Amino acid sequence: MADWDIRKLQILRTLRERGTVTATAEALRMTPSAVSQQLTNLSRQLGVDLLRARGRRVELTDAARLVLRHAEAVFERLERADAELAAYVHGEAGEVRVGAFSTAVPALVVPAVTALRATHPAITVRVRETEAQEAYELLAAGDVDLALSLAAQAPTATDPRFARVPLLADPLDVALPGDHPLARRDGLRLADLAAEPWIFGGSGPWSDITRGACETAGFRPHQAHSAAGWTAILAMVEAGMGVALVPRTAAVPRTGVVMRELRADRPVRHVVAAVRRGAGEGAALGTVLTALRTAARARLAETAHRPHP
Template sequence: MLDVRRLRLLRELAHRGTIAAVAEALAFTPSAVSQQLAVLEREAGVPLLERTGRRVTLTPAGHQLVEHAEAVLERLERAAAELADARRGLAGPLRIGTFPSAGRVIIPAALALLAREHPRLEPMVAEIDPAGVADALRAGELDVALVHDYDFVPSASDAGLDTEPLLEEPMYLASPASPPDSWGGGKAGGAGGPDQDQGQDQDPVGRWSEAPWILAMPGTMCHAMATRACQAAGFSPRVRHHIDDFSTVLALVTIGQGVALIPELGAGDPPPGVVLTRLAMRRRTRIAFRRGAGAHPAVAAFAGSLRAATGG
């Protein structure tokens, strides 16, 4: 009989690529992971791993077994959801992941609604970049999370996860009202909030090709989005600052330190001196959870609170 815990280790190796990464994510030692995978190979009766020097890759049989593991783990999530639904009332921790702008604008209202309906539920919120959500959900570090993608950065599919749409928002180019002439962008007009559709350029991103740019930290989806948007406009951005917090980004734009791309959730209260030009680009936010866990009453209750908080 194949052991579910060992199947989970094999599934994580398929996603994370190295035994060391699996061990770090699941709080094992690398030697313990290797030993458990060796036992799984004996249980399976066929080689599941190929070892070349210090590298380990899955054999075709290993990949096939991972597909079965995904199905088994999904069924276990569904079973846990049904058992939770049979209990009276929701109680205990619910580990929630969010990106910062949703954490500031959406999460507080959703948690207030959730507490009103389920006072014994204990939400525990952690900020996380959407790029790390899949690993955190599979590892059990999170139960549910908010993720986003952009027109230029679609979300990658993951066999172990499901998502549901929550909201869609426009993107804005944030620029100073009086940019230096050396930037080549010209005057951008008066400052305005995100409800004001400033600028009618055919290429509102390309007009700032000579300006310094403020991007998120490398490795994040926001960084990839801004980089690809600039490349689509025909240039590579000259990055001056790497900042994840949109309030800080807007403060730097105000004093002429650069231009940036900001989603609507991050541009709700811009400081004076910032011009927000609405773009055709969109950001989409989704609710993510382990496949099979969408019916869990705690996850479903939180998803319902999120939709109520966003008017969905």
């Protein structure tokens, strides 16, 4: 039987995700020479070539991909063993590290942590605000236990490293200046705003979500201004500089802005949590996931009647 080494398999797995020996070394806090040495040793132990040169870089061989395909099941079993062992030793106690994007922190994470302080004081939650790409890198590296992101930015459901948990279908409401002619029109549709100047990010998921929602409604939005933060976007709407789609859980009431629900063609953004496969069975992590789902339901109920009818 081949000599399987979990640590070396983790290095090989990280190389697959990061693409270069240098990036792998940075992620694992190793030197590039140590990474190369460990992978050379693993290749010798397994009796197959795991890497081949491609110019100045290396790439995984078919044998390496076969090894990792089987190793994923091993990693999942080890995560499950860690989770069950932690539950056995600590019960509903322990530390859970959460990586979450900016609007999810006040809308979901903070209410969940507040509730857990009252119901599960033995669970400590450590929060790290981070965008999706970094959150999933941290999750893969074991530096966070749970990552929150938009579904559009999350790994696919077939990614063998992670299990996804749906948290929230967050409706997108349209923000209009208070004196806008359509601010109080009955049955407002997204298509009614086709000729309006729009405010949204220049690139990234929110740009894609806004463009996609408008194109589904039958028009391409004219981007008059670009901003990434909701405070800046709503300030420009209030000044009459354009209209914007705003997630209901991110909207902050402003005197000069009317939030309208789009009933006929309402777009939504989906928020998901992800954990390493097998890890979700841990008592503390499972409790935090439950608290996040509860916070998501409460947030939607709280904001359900906020937009102008």
